[in-house]
Amino acid sequence: xxxxxxxxxxxxxxxxxxxxxxxxxxxxxxxxxxxxxxxxxxxxxxxxxxxxxxxxxxxxxxxxxxxx
Amino acid sequence: xxxxxxxxxxxxxxxxxxxxxxxxxxxxxxxxxxxxxxxxxxxxxxxxxxxxxxxxxxxxxxxxxxxxxxxxxxxxxxxxxxxxxxxxxxxxxxxxxxxxxxxxxxxxxxxxxxxxxxxxxxxxxxxxxxxxxxxxxxxxxxxxxxxxxxxxxxxxxxxxxxxxxxxxxxxxxxxxxxxxxxxxxxxxxxxxxxxxxxxxxxxxxxxxxxxxxxxxxxxxxxxxxxxxxxxxxxxxxxxxxxxxxxxxxxxxxxxxxxxxxxxxxxxxxxxxxxxxxxxxxxxxxxxxxxxxxxxxxxxxxxxxxxxxxxxxxxxxxxxxxxxxxxxxxxxxxxxxxxxxxxxxxxxxxxxxxxxxxxxxxxxxxxxxxxxxxxxxxxxxxxxxxxxxxxx
Numbered sequence: 241x242x243x244x245x246x247x248x249x250x251x252x253x254x255x256x257x258x259x260x261x262x263x264x265x266x267x268x269x270x271x272x273x274x275x276x277x278x279x280x281x282x283x284x285x286x287x288x289x290x291x292x293x294x295x296x297x298x299x300x301x302x303x304x305x306x307x308x
Numbered sequence: 309x310x311x312x313x314x315x316x317x318x319x320x321x322x323x324x325x326x327x328x329x330x331x332x333x334x335x336x337x338x339x340x341x342x343x344x345x346x347x348x349x350x351x352x353x354x355x356x357x358x359x360x361x362x363x364x365x366x367x368x369x370x371x372x373x374x375x376x377x378x379x380x381x382x383x384x385x386x387x388x389x390x391x392x393x394x395x396x397x398x399x400x401x402x403x404x405x406x407x408x409x410x411x412x413x414x415x416x417x418x419x420x421x422x423x424x425x426x427x428x429x430x431x432x433x434x435x436x437x438x439x440x441x442x443x444x445x446x447x448x449x450x451x452x453x454x455x456x457x458x459x460x461x462x463x464x465x466x467x468x469x470x471x472x473x474x475x476x477x478x479x480x481x482x483x484x485x486x487x488x489x490x491x492x493x494x495x496x497x498x499x500x501x502x503x504x505x506x507x508x509x510x511x512x513x514x515x516x517x518x519x520x521x522x523x524x525x526x527x528x529x530x531x532x533x534x535x536x537x538x539x540x541x542x543x544x545x546x547x548x549x550x551x552x553x554x555x556x557x558x559x560x561x562x563x564x565x566x567x568x569x570x571x572x573x574x575x576x577x578x579x580x581x582x583x584x585x586x587x588x589x590x591x592x593x594x595x596x597x598x599x600x601x602x603x604x605x606x607x608x609x610x611x612x613x614x615x616x617x618x619x620x621x622x623x624x625x626x627x628x629x630x631x632x633x634x635x636x637x638x639x640x641x642x643x644x645x646x647x648x649x650x651x652x653x654x655x656x657x658x659x660x661x662x663x664x665x666x667x668x669x670x671x672x673x674x675x676x677x678x679x680x681x682x683x684x685x686x687x688x689x690x691x692x693x694x695x696x697x698x699x
Protein backbone atom coordinates (compact mmCIF):
# COMPACT_ATOMS: atom_id res chain seq x y z
CA UNK A 241 0.00 0.00 0.00
CA UNK A 242 2.83 2.41 0.78
CA UNK A 243 4.19 1.94 -2.68
CA UNK A 244 0.80 2.69 -4.18
CA UNK A 245 0.51 5.85 -2.12
CA UNK A 246 3.91 6.90 -3.31
CA UNK A 247 2.88 6.29 -6.90
CA UNK A 248 -0.28 8.35 -6.42
CA UNK A 249 1.81 11.19 -5.01
CA UNK A 250 4.19 10.98 -7.94
CA UNK A 251 1.33 11.21 -10.39
CA UNK A 252 -0.05 14.18 -8.50
CA UNK A 253 3.25 15.98 -8.31
CA UNK A 254 4.15 15.28 -11.91
CA UNK A 255 2.64 18.74 -12.07
CA UNK A 256 2.17 18.84 -15.80
CA UNK A 257 0.76 22.29 -15.26
CA UNK A 258 1.99 23.29 -18.67
CA UNK A 259 -1.45 22.47 -20.08
CA UNK A 260 -3.29 25.75 -20.53
CA UNK A 261 -7.06 26.22 -20.55
CA UNK A 262 -7.08 26.85 -24.30
CA UNK A 263 -5.30 23.52 -24.85
CA UNK A 264 -8.05 21.49 -23.24
CA UNK A 265 -10.41 21.16 -26.19
CA UNK A 266 -9.72 17.47 -26.61
CA UNK A 267 -9.87 16.80 -22.88
CA UNK A 268 -13.33 18.38 -22.80
CA UNK A 269 -14.77 15.77 -25.13
CA UNK A 270 -17.31 13.57 -23.32
CA UNK A 271 -15.43 10.38 -24.18
CA UNK A 272 -12.32 11.73 -22.40
CA UNK A 273 -14.14 11.93 -19.05
CA UNK A 274 -14.07 9.15 -16.46
CA UNK A 275 -17.44 7.49 -16.08
CA UNK A 276 -19.27 9.80 -18.47
CA UNK A 277 -22.05 7.31 -19.22
CA UNK A 278 -23.45 7.02 -15.71
CA UNK A 279 -26.01 4.28 -16.29
CA UNK A 280 -23.64 2.16 -18.36
CA UNK A 281 -21.07 2.35 -15.56
CA UNK A 282 -23.73 1.46 -12.97
CA UNK A 283 -24.95 -1.55 -14.93
CA UNK A 284 -21.44 -2.89 -15.34
CA UNK A 285 -20.51 -2.31 -11.70
CA UNK A 286 -23.69 -4.17 -10.75
CA UNK A 287 -22.87 -7.09 -12.95
CA UNK A 288 -19.26 -7.56 -11.95
CA UNK A 289 -20.04 -6.98 -8.28
CA UNK A 290 -22.48 -9.87 -8.36
CA UNK A 291 -20.36 -12.29 -10.40
CA UNK A 292 -16.81 -11.76 -9.14
CA UNK A 293 -14.94 -11.60 -5.85
CA UNK A 294 -13.39 -8.15 -6.33
CA UNK A 295 -15.11 -4.76 -6.30
CA UNK A 296 -14.60 -1.07 -5.55
CA UNK A 297 -12.08 1.55 -6.55
CA UNK A 298 -14.14 4.17 -8.37
CA UNK A 299 -16.18 5.79 -5.60
CA UNK A 300 -17.93 5.47 -2.24
CA UNK A 301 -21.47 5.39 -0.91
CA UNK A 302 -22.79 2.46 -2.88
CA UNK A 303 -25.32 0.24 -1.20
CA UNK A 304 -25.37 -3.49 -0.68
CA UNK A 305 -27.47 -6.11 -2.35
CA UNK A 306 -28.72 -9.61 -1.78
CA UNK A 307 -26.20 -11.05 -4.17
CA UNK A 308 -23.55 -12.15 -1.70
CA UNK B 309 -26.98 -25.96 11.38
CA UNK B 310 -29.29 -28.24 9.50
CA UNK B 311 -28.76 -31.96 9.16
CA UNK B 312 -28.14 -33.94 6.01
CA UNK B 313 -31.78 -34.79 5.53
CA UNK B 314 -32.74 -31.15 5.40
CA UNK B 315 -29.87 -30.31 3.12
CA UNK B 316 -30.82 -32.86 0.52
CA UNK B 317 -34.32 -31.44 0.12
CA UNK B 318 -35.24 -30.79 -3.48
CA UNK B 319 -35.64 -27.31 -4.87
CA UNK B 320 -38.32 -25.53 -2.92
CA UNK B 321 -38.86 -21.85 -2.51
CA UNK B 322 -36.27 -20.97 -5.05
CA UNK B 323 -37.66 -17.48 -5.27
CA UNK B 324 -35.23 -16.55 -2.65
CA UNK B 325 -32.22 -17.89 -4.40
CA UNK B 326 -33.00 -15.40 -7.06
CA UNK B 327 -32.60 -12.66 -4.56
CA UNK B 328 -29.29 -14.12 -3.56
CA UNK B 329 -28.09 -13.56 -7.07
CA UNK B 330 -29.86 -10.30 -7.69
CA UNK B 331 -27.85 -7.48 -9.09
CA UNK B 332 -26.42 -5.24 -6.40
CA UNK B 333 -28.24 -2.39 -4.82
CA UNK B 334 -26.71 0.88 -5.68
CA UNK B 335 -23.38 1.75 -7.12
CA UNK B 336 -21.04 4.44 -5.90
CA UNK B 337 -20.83 7.88 -7.35
CA UNK B 338 -17.98 8.12 -9.82
CA UNK B 339 -14.87 10.22 -9.44
CA UNK B 340 -14.79 13.11 -11.89
CA UNK B 341 -11.98 14.63 -13.88
CA UNK B 342 -12.43 18.30 -13.06
CA UNK B 343 -14.34 20.46 -10.64
CA UNK B 344 -16.61 22.45 -12.92
CA UNK B 345 -20.30 23.05 -12.48
CA UNK B 346 -22.26 21.20 -15.19
CA UNK B 347 -23.98 23.69 -17.46
CA UNK B 348 -26.77 21.50 -18.79
CA UNK B 349 -29.54 19.31 -17.47
CA UNK B 350 -29.15 15.68 -18.48
CA UNK B 351 -31.87 13.07 -18.54
CA UNK B 352 -30.80 9.54 -19.37
CA UNK B 353 -32.80 6.35 -19.76
CA UNK B 354 -31.26 2.94 -20.27
CA UNK B 355 -32.54 -0.57 -20.46
CA UNK B 356 -30.37 -3.61 -19.71
CA UNK B 357 -31.16 -7.16 -20.64
CA UNK B 358 -28.84 -9.68 -19.01
CA UNK B 359 -28.75 -13.46 -19.11
CA UNK B 360 -26.22 -15.96 -17.86
CA UNK B 361 -25.83 -19.67 -18.40
CA UNK B 362 -23.58 -22.68 -17.99
CA UNK B 363 -23.23 -25.84 -20.08
CA UNK B 364 -25.63 -27.69 -17.77
CA UNK B 365 -28.35 -25.08 -18.03
CA UNK B 366 -29.58 -21.52 -18.14
CA UNK B 367 -29.22 -19.46 -15.00
CA UNK B 368 -30.46 -15.94 -14.40
CA UNK B 369 -32.24 -13.49 -16.66
CA UNK B 370 -32.47 -9.84 -15.63
CA UNK B 371 -34.52 -7.11 -17.18
CA UNK B 372 -33.50 -3.72 -15.88
CA UNK B 373 -34.79 -0.27 -16.89
CA UNK B 374 -32.93 2.63 -15.27
CA UNK B 375 -33.24 6.39 -15.14
CA UNK B 376 -30.70 9.08 -14.29
CA UNK B 377 -31.07 12.81 -14.15
CA UNK B 378 -28.57 15.56 -13.46
CA UNK B 379 -29.86 19.07 -12.96
CA UNK B 380 -27.90 22.24 -12.14
CA UNK B 381 -30.39 24.19 -10.03
CA UNK B 382 -28.20 27.26 -9.67
CA UNK B 383 -24.56 27.89 -10.56
CA UNK B 384 -23.61 26.44 -7.16
CA UNK B 385 -26.08 23.61 -6.57
CA UNK B 386 -26.49 20.45 -8.62
CA UNK B 387 -28.98 17.65 -8.05
CA UNK B 388 -28.76 14.10 -9.34
CA UNK B 389 -31.30 11.35 -9.05
CA UNK B 390 -31.17 7.74 -10.18
CA UNK B 391 -33.64 4.90 -10.14
CA UNK B 392 -33.53 1.31 -11.30
CA UNK B 393 -35.88 -1.64 -11.26
CA UNK B 394 -34.67 -5.19 -11.79
CA UNK B 395 -36.84 -8.16 -12.65
CA UNK B 396 -34.93 -11.35 -12.08
CA UNK B 397 -35.86 -14.89 -12.98
CA UNK B 398 -34.06 -18.19 -13.45
CA UNK B 399 -31.93 -20.50 -11.38
CA UNK B 400 -28.88 -20.17 -9.16
CA UNK B 401 -26.44 -22.73 -7.78
CA UNK B 402 -26.96 -24.47 -4.44
CA UNK B 403 -23.26 -25.13 -4.27
CA UNK B 404 -20.47 -24.94 -6.82
CA UNK B 405 -22.19 -25.11 -10.20
CA UNK B 406 -25.05 -27.39 -9.17
CA UNK B 407 -28.17 -25.49 -10.12
CA UNK B 408 -31.40 -24.91 -8.30
CA UNK B 409 -34.57 -24.85 -10.30
CA UNK B 410 -33.84 -28.31 -11.71
CA UNK B 411 -37.33 -29.30 -10.66
CA UNK B 412 -38.60 -26.82 -13.18
CA UNK B 413 -39.90 -24.33 -10.63
CA UNK B 414 -39.33 -20.74 -11.53
CA UNK B 415 -37.33 -18.32 -9.46
CA UNK B 416 -38.42 -14.72 -9.38
CA UNK B 417 -37.41 -11.57 -7.58
CA UNK B 418 -37.65 -7.84 -8.02
CA UNK B 419 -35.42 -5.09 -6.84
CA UNK B 420 -36.12 -1.38 -6.74
CA UNK B 421 -33.44 1.17 -5.95
CA UNK B 422 -33.20 4.94 -5.93
CA UNK B 423 -30.52 7.46 -5.06
CA UNK B 424 -30.23 11.21 -4.68
CA UNK B 425 -27.04 13.27 -4.77
CA UNK B 426 -26.76 16.94 -3.91
CA UNK B 427 -23.56 18.78 -4.81
CA UNK B 428 -22.56 22.24 -3.65
CA UNK B 429 -19.76 24.05 -5.47
CA UNK B 430 -17.53 26.49 -3.64
CA UNK B 431 -15.47 29.06 -5.50
CA UNK B 432 -15.44 27.04 -8.69
CA UNK B 433 -12.73 24.69 -7.40
CA UNK B 434 -14.30 22.71 -4.59
CA UNK B 435 -17.32 20.46 -4.71
CA UNK B 436 -18.97 18.68 -1.82
CA UNK B 437 -21.42 15.91 -2.70
CA UNK B 438 -23.82 14.21 -0.33
CA UNK B 439 -25.51 11.09 -1.55
CA UNK B 440 -28.28 8.91 -0.18
CA UNK B 441 -29.35 5.60 -1.63
CA UNK B 442 -32.05 3.08 -0.86
CA UNK B 443 -32.58 -0.37 -2.31
CA UNK B 444 -35.17 -2.99 -1.53
CA UNK B 445 -35.68 -6.63 -2.53
CA UNK B 446 -37.93 -9.40 -1.24
CA UNK B 447 -35.23 -10.49 1.16
CA UNK B 448 -32.77 -7.61 1.33
CA UNK B 449 -32.79 -3.95 2.18
CA UNK B 450 -29.98 -1.42 1.91
CA UNK B 451 -29.67 2.17 3.07
CA UNK B 452 -26.49 3.97 2.10
CA UNK B 453 -24.98 7.42 2.12
CA UNK B 454 -21.77 8.89 0.82
CA UNK B 455 -19.86 12.13 1.22
CA UNK B 456 -17.37 13.08 -1.48
CA UNK B 457 -15.18 16.18 -1.57
CA UNK B 458 -13.34 17.22 -4.70
CA UNK B 459 -10.84 20.03 -4.84
CA UNK B 460 -9.07 21.27 -7.96
CA UNK B 461 -5.86 23.22 -8.30
CA UNK B 462 -6.30 26.77 -9.60
CA UNK B 463 -5.35 25.69 -13.13
CA UNK B 464 -7.86 22.78 -12.97
CA UNK B 465 -5.08 20.38 -13.94
CA UNK B 466 -5.05 18.47 -10.65
CA UNK B 467 -8.09 17.33 -8.72
CA UNK B 468 -7.99 15.63 -5.35
CA UNK B 469 -10.89 13.45 -4.23
CA UNK B 470 -11.77 12.26 -0.75
CA UNK B 471 -14.80 10.14 -0.07
CA UNK B 472 -16.48 8.38 2.80
CA UNK B 473 -19.52 6.14 2.61
CA UNK B 474 -21.58 3.79 4.67
CA UNK B 475 -24.21 1.19 3.92
CA UNK B 476 -26.53 -0.41 6.47
CA UNK B 477 -28.14 -3.54 5.11
CA UNK B 478 -30.68 -6.09 6.33
CA UNK B 479 -30.75 -9.68 5.14
CA UNK B 480 -33.99 -11.60 5.78
CA UNK B 481 -34.13 -14.85 3.80
CA UNK B 482 -37.61 -15.99 2.81
CA UNK B 483 -36.62 -19.61 2.28
CA UNK B 484 -35.25 -21.97 4.91
CA UNK B 485 -34.74 -20.67 8.43
CA UNK B 486 -36.37 -17.27 8.89
CA UNK B 487 -34.28 -14.57 10.51
CA UNK B 488 -33.10 -11.03 10.03
CA UNK B 489 -29.41 -10.27 10.06
CA UNK B 490 -27.53 -7.03 9.51
CA UNK B 491 -24.50 -6.03 7.54
CA UNK B 492 -22.62 -2.75 7.64
CA UNK B 493 -20.12 -1.53 5.06
CA UNK B 494 -17.94 1.52 5.55
CA UNK B 495 -15.77 2.68 2.66
CA UNK B 496 -13.19 5.35 1.94
CA UNK B 497 -11.54 6.66 -1.20
CA UNK B 498 -8.67 9.03 -1.86
CA UNK B 499 -7.77 9.90 -5.40
CA UNK B 500 -6.00 12.27 -7.70
CA UNK B 501 -6.92 13.15 -11.25
CA UNK B 502 -4.18 14.80 -13.29
CA UNK B 503 -4.16 16.45 -16.69
CA UNK B 504 -0.93 15.10 -18.16
CA UNK B 505 -0.96 16.74 -21.59
CA UNK B 506 -3.51 18.31 -23.95
CA UNK B 507 -4.37 14.72 -24.93
CA UNK B 508 -3.87 12.79 -21.69
CA UNK B 509 -5.63 12.63 -18.39
CA UNK B 510 -4.87 10.12 -15.65
CA UNK B 511 -6.42 9.10 -12.37
CA UNK B 512 -5.22 7.11 -9.37
CA UNK B 513 -7.59 6.04 -6.58
CA UNK B 514 -6.99 4.14 -3.38
CA UNK B 515 -10.05 2.48 -1.92
CA UNK B 516 -10.72 0.70 1.34
CA UNK B 517 -13.91 -0.95 2.57
CA UNK B 518 -14.73 -2.67 5.83
CA UNK B 519 -17.67 -5.04 5.92
CA UNK B 520 -19.09 -6.26 9.20
CA UNK B 521 -21.98 -8.53 10.06
CA UNK B 522 -23.75 -11.29 8.20
CA UNK B 523 -21.68 -11.87 5.05
CA UNK B 524 -22.80 -15.44 4.43
CA UNK B 525 -25.13 -16.35 1.58
CA UNK B 526 -28.22 -17.56 3.50
CA UNK B 527 -29.49 -19.75 0.66
CA UNK B 528 -26.19 -21.42 -0.03
CA UNK B 529 -25.92 -21.94 3.72
CA UNK B 530 -29.28 -23.72 3.74
CA UNK B 531 -29.19 -25.68 0.49
CA UNK B 532 -25.46 -26.14 0.29
CA UNK B 533 -22.57 -25.17 2.54
CA UNK B 534 -21.74 -21.55 3.22
CA UNK B 535 -20.39 -19.97 6.36
CA UNK B 536 -18.23 -16.87 5.93
CA UNK B 537 -16.29 -14.71 8.35
CA UNK B 538 -18.27 -11.82 9.79
CA UNK B 539 -15.77 -9.21 8.70
CA UNK B 540 -14.06 -8.44 5.42
CA UNK B 541 -11.35 -5.85 4.72
CA UNK B 542 -11.09 -4.88 1.07
CA UNK B 543 -8.44 -2.80 -0.65
CA UNK B 544 -8.37 -1.58 -4.22
CA UNK B 545 -5.99 0.61 -6.19
CA UNK B 546 -7.37 1.86 -9.46
CA UNK B 547 -5.48 3.61 -12.24
CA UNK B 548 -7.18 5.09 -15.26
CA UNK B 549 -5.71 6.78 -18.25
CA UNK B 550 -7.51 8.38 -21.20
CA UNK B 551 -5.57 9.32 -24.29
CA UNK B 552 -6.90 11.19 -27.30
CA UNK B 553 -5.49 10.32 -30.74
CA UNK B 554 -5.84 13.45 -32.86
CA UNK B 555 -5.05 11.76 -36.17
CA UNK B 556 -7.65 9.05 -35.62
CA UNK B 557 -10.17 11.27 -33.80
CA UNK B 558 -10.43 8.53 -31.19
CA UNK B 559 -10.02 8.12 -27.43
CA UNK B 560 -8.39 5.16 -25.76
CA UNK B 561 -9.67 4.64 -22.23
CA UNK B 562 -7.53 2.28 -20.21
CA UNK B 563 -7.86 1.15 -16.64
CA UNK B 564 -6.15 -1.21 -14.26
CA UNK B 565 -7.33 -2.23 -10.81
CA UNK B 566 -5.50 -4.22 -8.18
CA UNK B 567 -7.76 -5.69 -5.51
CA UNK B 568 -6.91 -7.52 -2.31
CA UNK B 569 -8.90 -8.57 0.74
CA UNK B 570 -8.36 -10.46 3.97
CA UNK B 571 -10.31 -13.45 2.63
CA UNK B 572 -7.22 -13.82 0.43
CA UNK B 573 -8.94 -12.87 -2.79
CA UNK B 574 -6.48 -10.98 -4.96
CA UNK B 575 -7.51 -9.73 -8.37
CA UNK B 576 -6.05 -7.86 -11.33
CA UNK B 577 -8.46 -6.24 -13.76
CA UNK B 578 -7.66 -4.39 -16.98
CA UNK B 579 -10.03 -2.71 -19.37
CA UNK B 580 -9.62 -0.96 -22.70
CA UNK B 581 -12.20 1.03 -24.63
CA UNK B 582 -11.51 2.58 -28.03
CA UNK B 583 -14.05 5.35 -28.68
CA UNK B 584 -13.86 6.06 -32.40
CA UNK B 585 -15.65 9.16 -33.68
CA UNK B 586 -17.19 8.67 -37.11
CA UNK B 587 -19.16 10.90 -39.48
CA UNK B 588 -22.59 12.36 -38.74
CA UNK B 589 -22.38 12.05 -34.95
CA UNK B 590 -21.72 8.33 -34.84
CA UNK B 591 -19.29 6.84 -32.31
CA UNK B 592 -18.16 3.22 -32.34
CA UNK B 593 -16.55 1.87 -29.17
CA UNK B 594 -15.14 -1.64 -29.04
CA UNK B 595 -14.00 -2.73 -25.59
CA UNK B 596 -12.20 -5.56 -23.86
CA UNK B 597 -11.96 -6.38 -20.17
CA UNK B 598 -9.95 -9.08 -18.50
CA UNK B 599 -9.85 -10.05 -14.86
CA UNK B 600 -8.07 -12.76 -12.91
CA UNK B 601 -8.58 -13.60 -9.25
CA UNK B 602 -7.39 -16.02 -6.61
CA UNK B 603 -9.83 -17.99 -4.48
CA UNK B 604 -10.92 -17.05 -0.97
CA UNK B 605 -8.92 -19.09 1.52
CA UNK B 606 -12.08 -20.85 2.74
CA UNK B 607 -13.35 -21.78 -0.72
CA UNK B 608 -13.37 -25.56 -1.17
CA UNK B 609 -13.16 -27.42 -4.46
CA UNK B 610 -16.00 -29.73 -5.55
CA UNK B 611 -14.36 -32.75 -3.92
CA UNK B 612 -16.72 -33.95 -1.23
CA UNK B 613 -16.53 -35.84 2.03
CA UNK B 614 -16.26 -39.58 1.27
CA UNK B 615 -18.86 -40.38 3.90
CA UNK B 616 -21.37 -37.53 3.55
CA UNK B 617 -21.00 -36.85 -0.14
CA UNK B 618 -22.00 -33.55 -1.78
CA UNK B 619 -22.08 -30.77 -0.82
CA UNK B 620 -19.97 -31.45 2.27
CA UNK B 621 -16.27 -30.62 2.21
CA UNK B 622 -13.89 -33.37 3.34
CA UNK B 623 -13.68 -33.49 7.13
CA UNK B 624 -16.92 -31.58 7.59
CA UNK B 625 -18.09 -33.72 10.52
CA UNK B 626 -15.00 -32.90 12.50
CA UNK B 627 -15.60 -29.18 11.99
CA UNK B 628 -19.27 -28.52 11.12
CA UNK B 629 -19.10 -24.88 12.19
CA UNK B 630 -16.00 -24.16 10.16
CA UNK B 631 -15.66 -21.37 7.63
CA UNK B 632 -16.55 -22.68 4.16
CA UNK B 633 -17.88 -21.51 0.85
CA UNK B 634 -18.60 -23.24 -2.44
CA UNK B 635 -19.49 -19.96 -4.19
CA UNK B 636 -18.02 -19.83 -7.68
CA UNK B 637 -17.57 -16.06 -7.27
CA UNK B 638 -14.98 -16.77 -4.59
CA UNK B 639 -13.14 -19.40 -6.63
CA UNK B 640 -10.01 -18.80 -8.72
CA UNK B 641 -10.68 -17.93 -12.35
CA UNK B 642 -10.05 -15.60 -15.24
CA UNK B 643 -12.76 -13.82 -17.22
CA UNK B 644 -12.97 -11.92 -20.50
CA UNK B 645 -15.58 -9.41 -21.65
CA UNK B 646 -15.44 -8.32 -25.29
CA UNK B 647 -18.01 -5.71 -26.21
CA UNK B 648 -19.04 -3.06 -28.66
CA UNK B 649 -21.07 0.11 -28.26
CA UNK B 650 -22.62 2.27 -30.95
CA UNK B 651 -23.80 5.80 -30.25
CA UNK B 652 -25.40 8.42 -32.46
CA UNK B 653 -25.67 12.06 -31.48
CA UNK B 654 -28.60 13.93 -32.97
CA UNK B 655 -29.24 17.63 -32.83
CA UNK B 656 -30.62 19.46 -29.80
CA UNK B 657 -28.76 17.28 -27.28
CA UNK B 658 -30.25 13.92 -28.13
CA UNK B 659 -28.05 10.83 -27.92
CA UNK B 660 -29.06 7.25 -28.66
CA UNK B 661 -26.81 4.29 -27.93
CA UNK B 662 -26.71 0.51 -27.86
CA UNK B 663 -24.14 -1.86 -26.40
CA UNK B 664 -23.60 -5.60 -26.55
CA UNK B 665 -21.18 -7.51 -24.35
CA UNK B 666 -20.28 -11.13 -23.86
CA UNK B 667 -18.78 -12.43 -20.63
CA UNK B 668 -17.01 -15.71 -20.08
CA UNK B 669 -15.47 -16.94 -16.84
CA UNK B 670 -13.16 -19.97 -16.87
CA UNK B 671 -10.90 -21.45 -14.25
CA UNK B 672 -8.16 -22.09 -16.82
CA UNK B 673 -8.13 -18.45 -17.92
CA UNK B 674 -6.58 -17.49 -14.62
CA UNK B 675 -3.13 -15.90 -14.83
CA UNK B 676 -0.71 -15.98 -11.91
CA UNK B 677 -1.83 -19.27 -10.42
CA UNK B 678 -4.02 -22.30 -10.84
CA UNK B 679 -7.74 -21.86 -11.47
CA UNK B 680 -10.22 -23.71 -9.27
CA UNK B 681 -10.87 -27.19 -10.72
CA UNK B 682 -14.18 -28.89 -11.37
CA UNK B 683 -16.36 -25.86 -12.12
CA UNK B 684 -18.40 -25.29 -15.24
CA UNK B 685 -17.58 -22.35 -17.48
CA UNK B 686 -19.84 -19.41 -16.71
CA UNK B 687 -21.14 -17.23 -19.55
CA UNK B 688 -23.30 -14.14 -19.79
CA UNK B 689 -24.69 -11.82 -22.43
CA UNK B 690 -25.51 -8.19 -21.76
CA UNK B 691 -27.42 -5.82 -24.01
CA UNK B 692 -28.08 -2.16 -23.34
CA UNK B 693 -30.08 0.43 -25.22
CA UNK B 694 -30.24 4.01 -24.09
CA UNK B 695 -31.41 7.47 -24.94
CA UNK B 696 -30.39 10.73 -23.33
CA UNK B 697 -31.13 14.38 -23.78
CA UNK B 698 -29.25 17.46 -22.69
CA UNK B 699 -31.17 20.69 -22.18
